[in-house]
Amino acid sequence: MKNEPIIIEILLNASVDKVWQALTDNDQMQKWYFKLESFRPEVGFEFRFDGGPDDRVYHHVCKITKVIPGKKLAYSWRYEGYEGLSEVSFELAENDDKTILKLTHSGLDTFPDNPDFAKANFIEGWNQIIGTSLKNYLEK
Numbered sequence: 001m002k003n004e005p006i007i008i009e010i011l012l013n014a015s016v017d018k019v020w021q022a023l024t025d026n027d028q029m030q031k032w033y034f035k036l037e038s039f040r041p042e043v044g045f046e047f048r049f050d051g052g053p054d055d056r057v058y059h060h061v062c063k064i065t066k067v068i069p070g071k072k073l074a075y076s077w078r079y080e081g082y083e084g085l086s087e088v089s090f091e092l093a094e095n096d097d098k099t100i101l102k103l104t105h106s107g108l109d110t111f112p113d114n115p116d117f118a119k120a121n122f123i124e125g126w127n128q129i130i131g132t133s134l135k136n137y138l139e140k
Helices: 016-024 026-032 119-139
Strands: 006-012 046-051 058-068 072-079 086-095 098-106
Touching (some): 006 119, 016 026, 026 119
Antiparallel strands (some): 006 098, 046 058, 072 086
16 A cells, blocks of 8 residues: 555646646746745756654755646656655646645655655555645635
């Protein structure tokens, strides 16, 4: 089960354009995602951020792998100093004047056997990030 990707779909009460901007504009990302020094939705662009439990910090290193404006954003996700490489993708679909966002995070099985890298932690994290933080940001 660890090698099955995480897939989360939510319906957002916002236009595709508004959701795309929230996913790709660093100023907006600061309000619902992680604090990124810089971000550009361009294939090959690398960005970094820190995260983890209160007593530990993991340095995340990500590189944009696919950009289809208004439709899909994907990037690799790894941890500095650890084995493993995963991929995160956000796919957008219009639903009347709302947006269906489908998040997929695959490759979790490539990470070391570390409780912090447990699939349940990623599920909880993504539900918080897109199901609460992004949703609240877009629908305020």
